[in-house]
Amino acid sequence: MELMVRSSFSDPGSFFGLMSMCAAHRAVLASQRSGNWDSVLTNDPDYCMMRAKSIQEMSAKVRDPSRRLSNEAFDTIINLLTGSLIIGEFSEVHTHLTGLKSMVDLRGGITDESIRSSSMLSAIITTDIKAASGLMTKPVFPLTWDAQPIPSEIQQRIRPLASSPLNRLGTGFSANTFLSPALLKIISVLRDMVFFSITYQTNPTVIKPGDQDFFRILNCEAEHQLLGYIYGEGSPNPEHNLHPIEAVTRVAFICYLNHFLIVSPSSSGLGRALTKHLKTALDGCKLPLLVGLPNQNFGLYVWALFVGAQGALGQPERQWFVERLARVAMICGWQSWEQISKLMAEFFFVVALDSLNWRSIWDEAMTGFVISESEELEFPSLLGTGALSLT
Template sequence: MRNAQEKVPAESANNSNLTSSNAPEATKYTFVDQTGDLFALTHRRISNRQQRHVIRSHVMQRVRHLELAQGNKRTPGRDTPRRSSSDKSQKGSNVSDSPIKDEPVTPTIPGVVRIQPKQNSTALLPLDSVRTSATGRSRPGISLSPSPSSNHEFDPFHTLPSSNVPHQSSESLLGYCFDIMLPLTFAVEYKRPSERLARQAMVLHSKMNSPATFLGFMATVAAHRAILYGRHEDLSPSPQNHDELITDPDYKKVKHEAIVAVRRSIDRQEPPSQYMVDACFGLISTAAVVGNFEEATIHLRGIADIMSRVGASPESMLWLPITNVKISVAMLSKPILQLPWQREPIPADIQQRIAPEPDSEMARMGLKFQQLEELSDSLQALLLTGRDICNLCQINAENSRGLSPWENAILRQKATEFEFDLVAYPYESPAFPRERNGEPLIPPLERVVRLAALGLMQFAPHTILPATGVGRALTQHQKRATEAWLYAKQGQCEVTELRAITWSLFVFVQRATKQPEAEYFMNLLDLISANLLPLTWPEVEKMLNGFLYIPMLHAAVWQGIWLEVTVRSRAMNRSPLNIDRRGEMQQHLQHQL
């Protein structure tokens, strides 16, 4: 099987002066089955006319995109010599078999921040609706859409092991995977075309040899697509099987075929292999996306022994630690699997590159936590390490080319380590007493700050949609922690603690975008901010810089949140029934439960 990657003749590549911002960034793959043509494999010459036509069309499609980016337009077909009837019939059959995408063209993505070049930083907005900036200009939410080449087929000869999944459904899911899911989830790495290309190649090459592996991954893609397009009910934690809450027919079909493929492998009593690990991982990630965490933990424990004997593929070693940590975040339990690498400090040269200017506001990041004496030493130390992750994300957002592959790998590992430690440290520290079931008893303020730091890691470097099972579970934990803090404080707390809660609520509001808890967090932020008004946004941002804050990713979103808070406060102050704000605030805080 040969992988025909889009290429451009050397002459056109050398003569073009396109910058990276003008050239099309989406790279496509077309699979051509040559397993039955030994001559073509040995002599590297394709004798099948239809295969040559598909590859030629694939390459010319890229050429046309580059020409359009240069402002050149090809002569219409009626002005060129007439093609032969055989070519026309081939083209007609190829078009008729192309998948028809029925997804919305520009889906909105709630609670998501796309990492953009510096000149586009004003587009980083909350995606629940069109917000208005402080200057009065409306700012649209971020949207993703499939690439312009919607008639491209990844598998025109049906060579991928899609089993009984219809070809149109398989093509649609592959297109969604490469155009939306991977760029959205790995937004930091997808700023570099080489990184995108490497991840796409890894995904396809590692899946094409095993039906169970391919279908398990497609089930994850189908679940992600169903949630993004709203084809589901509320996925907050419940005893119900969340597969029943997904209304997308493609998801139900692909998930069924994935389970059947794994069972066939088990029934054939195949020896443990990396393919079995990858197949089970597909089921794990699918269960995590929809919120079936008990199912996910069962599969995680099942493959832990297999991995100790046969290892895992390079792709699973990228995805599995992240999924393991996300499941632990959703369940707020000790991670099942340990991290599969030795921890190392960030190299000194990278530390020097990402360090903010000494006189800048970002140089103060994390220092406000040191004023909170109620926080444990373990959490204080962890929050200081979180500054490196924020600095890496800030540098990536400021630079149009993003981070280097080595820096991306460091960011990915450090972010995973940070989340892992935030979930695990209460179980390892003797500072917390234990309940009867062995769970640590964490003080109210520490619970809120810890969950805010975990919520911050759902924005970057890996984006988790608020409506997914992981997103809904984390929002529920955040609401319960906030309620416990309100009950413990009874509306009375120090100014430093109030500022930390305000920072936490900014995180919670964004994480709950378009979720039922969003209004609860917004009302609470409005009440607590009574002691901060009438601060302007620059003054609020200066306060937030003392915690964990990434200006390029959070500024526009949180400014919109603060604007809404000030509008609500002014409306309340103008009300004829308005009473003293401080007394009103304490009454509301005491009755929030």
């Protein structure tokens, strides 16, 4: 990023691309204050002007054989792509990503030395992954390095003592029979990432200088794997083959990475897209289906609802997550925050760090919720009986 900023001082395309990113951030903040996403974002004059100038400069580079594959051309299109992600113009994201893929191929591919040895590789991979998360598709580019196991020396510093209640963290995932071995393998890595985050916030003195860079790369690997592991040979629509519980868990973890471990503002285009993807996955896992599954699946489902509600702060969809949480609580007979916090501790929830935000979501769900007549008919044997109580 530092080199991309530096190139903006000497190249008009890089400059206007960087300015379009800045204008996109400003437009998102303005839309957050007004609550009127679409009109503010699509009509923001500064963003529209900077984007137009950046596209004009990019077009000039494409017409010039000596500049079409230059580092400055890559800077320009990556900035354009990032600005579209921030705003939430995903048709443009797809267009710019297609152009970036063509440029990389013409330069010899993502593993070519001219790309690997430059500052562009990290920007290309990161932007591709974030675009894939927003579009909920497979990343265009493969990772150019082999995944490295977490060194035992780091694990010893970040993992809790054997007697710590934090060892329950993630056990609700590993015990779930509807999650595939591929997803559980990724979750085991994510568990150590959560332990690192906990350690960084509660005991930063044990963190060494290289730890943050290691886990930044690990975060990139994990998100790439979550996006891509479902795409097997000859599987054009792999999402249709996933069990609804696995589909919810996969999307919830992609949201968790972006909202909790790396902060993507809920009002950004990526944040809003992730919220909609998680709502779609949760809506596809129907409550009547959950009733017929082992009871612990309600715990995983509720964890995903909390992730969605916190990530949707300030968005219209937040109320949907809160109301769905209230419905599930009524079905399961949950009445107190203590019941919920004990259950959530088996997933990725840390009382000392997350309790304040999640307690407010729970209180919101429990305030003024009224069940409809149709829902009374849908669950006549469960409502009001606590038949699915997990305590």
